[in-house]
Structures are given as structure tokens and as C-alpha cells.
Amino acid sequence: MFSEWNNNQPLLLQCVDKWQETADTVSIKLVYPQSPDTPFNFKPGQFISLGLELNGKMEYRAYSISSMPGECFLKLTIKLVPDGLVSTYFVEQLVTGERLSALAPTGPFNHVDCVAKPKVLMLSAGCGITPVMSMAKTWLRDKAQVDMTFIHMAKTPEQTIYLEELELLDNQHSNFNLQLLLKDNRGTRHAQGRLDKDWLKSLCPDIAERTVYLCGPAQFMQDMAQFAEELGVAADDFFQESFTPTQAEALPDASGVVQFDVPAFGVAKKVAQGAILADVLEESGVPIIIACRSGMCGSCKCQVTKGEVIRTSTETLTEEEIAQGYTLACSSQIQSDVEVAL
Template sequence: MFFEWQANQAVTLRCVGKYAETHDAVSIRLSELSESLLFQFKPGQFINLGVEIAGKMEFRAYSISSAVEDEHLQLTIKRVAGGKVSNYIIDSLLPGDTVQALPPAGDFNCIDHPPQTINGHAKALLISAGCGVTPVFSMAAYWLNNRDNVDIAFLHIARSPEETIYFDQLETLDAIYPNFRLELLLKNNHGTSHPQGRLNADWITQLVPDFKERTIYLCGPNQFMLDTQQYLKQLDFDMNQFYQESFTPAPREDVQLSDENTMVAVPDFSQSIQARKGQVLADVLEGAGLPVIVACRSGICGSCKCKVRAGSVSSTSQETLTPEEIEQGYVLACSSTIQSDLDVQIG
């Protein structure tokens, strides 16, 4: 039987396992509360995970690293400076604890964007760094488990073997699957036969000479992804066969806070909130203690969708909204700045 997600409503899951991957990263496994059910998602997608910290439910987006139709969801979480939720999970979440989770989401996946087939063969290049390995690891597991016969080149960049998430699993896949080739580029390669260096265009051509024949999926820290994208363009890669994940907010270089005051009315909660023109709508709603879920803060998860019934906002992302929703006035609060007095409906 399959686990049933509840539209855009949070469900309660239980942590049934917690494992150290590196000194600063753990994997947690989440299952249904009462029975063993299989989880469906598109490999590469993420969930918005909610944990209660100091009496407040805090949501953040984490990529799923488990295989499709496992009896659990696995998330791998790395410690980050100032990371309220990530660090809480690493330090305090225990097996047996419950969490909240929104349904899997995200356009970065290998179902909606399968690798192109050339002369009857599908070839993929997965490029990752740090915790960016999680969604592409799930993609590789999907292709290998479903015997799709996808030729997989897995290029991962890390500091050292000890700081490489899934180091043993990746080497095992490389050893047993003829259609999986691991290329691990390390800053410090002590004790391994993997090369040492920093990723650049030359390393891509050296490690994956046939990269132009592959569909590329990229995930990692923002600057790493920007640099990698530039290397691929320099190498004349067909960017129509390029996909990347990013939870980084779109820049708002053209938006400045104004001295002009506005009012944000939320009639369903009997609230009228004073704000300034140019403020991010999500910040205003959160500041008033309203139950808006803001997880990725980049307009790609859709958790903060709300309806502007009157007034205007300026939006930098509508990625998860349908044309019908946009027509009806729905916006993503994390990616929308206030331009006038508003009447808002949450959810």
C-alpha cells in the first residue's frame, strides 16, 4: 500500500532512524505512524519538513535521498552556520520523535526531465558537491533499481573521503553496476585512488570525456552551481539538456523599501498589519504570527502560496503556480513584495 499525501496539507511522520554520514551530516528516516507504507515521489524532489522549536513550527526544504517506493523517506541534512532547523535536527531530533511534512515537490527530477536517448541509449551525468549529492543519489538509485539501463556518470566534489556523504555507497555502486561510473574529485585525496583538485572545465572534459552526449543534473552550493554552469557554457554544452536544483532566493536588485506605509488585511484571521512598501509579503505575515509556511524562501516549493484578493505585489517567482492559480490571484509570499494595501487569504 502507498502512503497518501494530503494535497498541500502537512502530515505527521515519525523518525524511525538517524545515522551519521559525516562529522557534520546525518540521515534521518521517516515513516508513517502506524503501518508500513510505500512512499511515492519523483527522484530529485524535496519535501518541506516541519519541526517544533521553542514552541514554533519551523519548516525547511530538504531533498529526498531514498529510493522510490521504500517504506521510509530518507533525508540527509548537513550542519550549516546559523541553521536553526538543520542544526536542531542534527543535535536534538531522536528516533521516535514526530515531524510534519508537506507533499514532495520540485521540478528538478528525472521523471519530468528524463535523460535524452541517442541511438537507443540514455546517458546521464550527475554533478554534485556537498549535500547536493542527495537528490542526484536518489535519481541514480531509481535508474539502477528500475533497470532503466541508463548509463550514469556520477561526478561528485568533496573535501576528503571522510567528508564525502555516501562515500561507501558510491564506491559500492561503482563496483557492482557496469552502467554506473563514479568520478570523485577531492580537495584532499589521502588514502584513495581518486583524483585531487578543484572542479573546472578541464576536469569535466578529463573525468567525463563524453559529457556532451549526456543529460546533466546539477545540485550543490549556489556558487558551485554558478561556476559549473559557466564551465559547461564555455565547453559549448547544449544547455537544453541541463537541469539544476536551487533553493537560493532570486535577487531583488530593483526592489527597495519605501517610507510609504501600507496595510495588509487578512480577514480570515481578523488581522490588519502595518507594513512598508517593498517588504516581502512572507516576512510581514510571519512577523504577525500567521500560519504561513515558508520553507525554501526561493519560490520553488510552493508552501507559502496565498491569494491576493485586492491590491498588488511584485513577484520574482511563480514557478509552482498554475496559470489558473495566477489568474485567480495566487502568489508565492516568499517571492512577492508589497506594492500597495493588500487583502490576503492564506492557503
């Protein structure tokens, strides 16, 4: 169960199934190896961070969960990233029976915390379909009174993740209205072209009356967020999840040198002012988990006991933790002499 993850410490999960979704995308099923019939509890839309050891180093990456809470497995869909060390392993080398380190499901993009109106619009492109698919399937399974318009963009039918499942849901449920847009729609009934504001309005005329959930590539999300605002969607009814890392960048005008100490691990060194805290911790050999690298998962939380950092994300931190000096290492820039505790 979800509570088995204590203080966000990793657990081992076992891969029991793996299959191709598209030419460069696979889906996998993970279970608790000691109790494979135990259900998983999470909020639909959340993600999980998986870790494996590559070249002598533990590497973690965050993947949205596309299965539903209450099922005895987690389903993840992983797309091959060019030159991506971890995604290449999962897509090309992972075998059933293998065990992977995992952190607890987390993430603010979910339909429990992001409360829906009676009508919703799911907007996704590419592998951004994974979290909104979990939301939609859970609503349908639980017979929630939610009217869903589901707009998804992909390149071709062959490159559309969950194509058959989407069409099945569309045929079986009157409250699930699929609008699939393909750049090349040969041999299908689905529309062709790029989604602009007028087309979005045409596909979802009552968008201003809906809660919008958005996930996909950066430019797609930027465009859809602008269109939604211009079409009258209130800020409180608009939620989005990005797969694009937005970790802190070194300060361009910082040229000083500061002292960096992690007493518990015997680290005492000089580093560049403005350096990203996560990078310095990794380079210093401090055993810290850095999974999403976008300030979302909270795996790299640590405490700055002395000195100052600039935070670009406080997503998983409480006001009390911030007051106590806690920060997310991937989203923090070192400003002065600092001392850090894990």
C-alpha cells in the same frame, strides 16, 4: 502514499533510524507511524519539508530525499548549518521515535519531469549529492538503459557523504562511472583538485551528448553551469537544483507605506512598500507554512485578492492560479495596498 497529503496539508512522520554520515551530517529514516510498511511515492530528485516546534513556533525546512520511490521509508541527509536553528536540532537532538510534521514531496528537479537522454552527467558537491543520488539509485534499481557519469566534489574522504555506497555502485554497475574529486585525497584512489572546464571536459568528453543534472553550493553551480554551456550542453538538457534560498528581497527604492489586510484573521495594518509578503504574514501571526523560502515548494501559496505584488518565482503556480491572484509569499514583494486570503 503520496495521495495521503491532501491540499499540501502536513502529516506526521516518525523517525525510526538516525546515524552519522560525516562529522556534521546525519541521515534519518522516516515512516508513516500508523502504517510503517506503506511505500512512499515521489519523483527521484524531489524534496520534502519537515517541521517542528521550536521556541513556540513551527519551523519548516526543505530537505532532498535520497531514498527511492516505492520504499517504505524516506531517507533524508541533513547537514549542520552554522547557527541553523532547525538543522542543529535534527543533527544534535532528534531521537528515534520522534514524530515530525511533513509536507508532501515536491520539486521540479527530478528525472521524471526533467527527461533524460540515454546518457547523463550527474554533477554535485557537498550535500548537493542527495537528490542526484536518489535519481541514480532509482535508475540502477529499475535497470533503466541510462549511461551515468557521476562527478562529485568533497573536501576529504571523511567528509564525503555516501562514500562507501558510491564506491560500491561504481564497482557493481558498468553504467555507473564515478569520478570523485577531493581537496585532500590522502589514502584514496580518487583525484585531487578543483574542477575547472578543462578537467570537466577530460572527465566527461561527450558532455554535449548528455543530459546534465546539477546540485551543490551556489558558486559551484554557477561555475558548472557556465562550463556546461561553453562545452555545448543544450539548455533543454541542463537541469539544476539549488539549496541556497533565493527569496525576494525588499525593493531598495521603495519608501512608501501601504495598507495590508488579511480579513479572515483580523489583520489590518500599515507596512512598508516592498516588504516581503511572507515576512509580513509571519509578523502578523497568520498561520502560514514557509518551508523552502526559495519559491520552490509552494507551501506558502496564498491569494492576493486586492492590490499588487511583484513575484520573483512562480515555480509551482499554474497560469490559471496566477491569473486568479495566487502567489508564493516568500517570493513576493508588496507593491500597493493589498488584501490577502489563505
